[in-house]
Amino acid sequence: MTPFKTLLAAAAVTFALPAFADSNIAVRDAYARVSSPAAKSGAIFMVIENLGTTADRLVSAASEAAARVELHTHLAGEDGIVRMVEVAEGFEVPAHDSHALARGGDHVMLMGLTRPLQEGDEVALTLTFESGARVDLSVPVDPTREDAAAHQMQGMDHAH
DSSP: OOHHHHHHHHHHHHHHSOEEOSSSEEEEEEEEEOSSTTOSEEEEEEEEEEOSSSOEEEEEEEOTTEEEEEEEEEEEOTTSOEEEEEOTTOEEEOTTEEEEEOTTSSEEEEEEESSOOOTTOEEEEEEEETTSOEEEEEEEBOTTOOOHHHHHHTTOOOOO
16 A cells, blocks of 8 residues: 555544544544523533443533533432433443433533534533543534434443
8 A cells, every 4th residue: 555545544544433532432423402592501412432441431521611511311200200410420431332421311411501502503522531531522513413322222221
């Protein structure tokens, strides 16, 4: 293979890969949603993949797009009402597996948006893992997007 073809092949692979940290963590299908351009909060969804041989845990998220950024999930109370709650311990990402942050489940919550978010905008987001790995993302705002993670999990019994 000529040096030029090698360079082209390497560039093609680089652009085809999901966002990688300096570790074995990869993020794909990330997107943000807000209920309206005037919303004061929003959520970010994605699939986190752990390509390594040991489990890791997403422990925090940060963004200048919001006054507070928390890891949340939905829980049904005894009264049957589903509430969003913070998950202070974060989300485990098992070795050689993935963890979906999807509508109706685990997600990154943006509270006190610092500016209106509209379709086509991008949100800078940093994910921090227990291992010390960090992933910096530029997440598109797409209020109409279908949740790839939810489709992937349909019909599967996951205990994530």
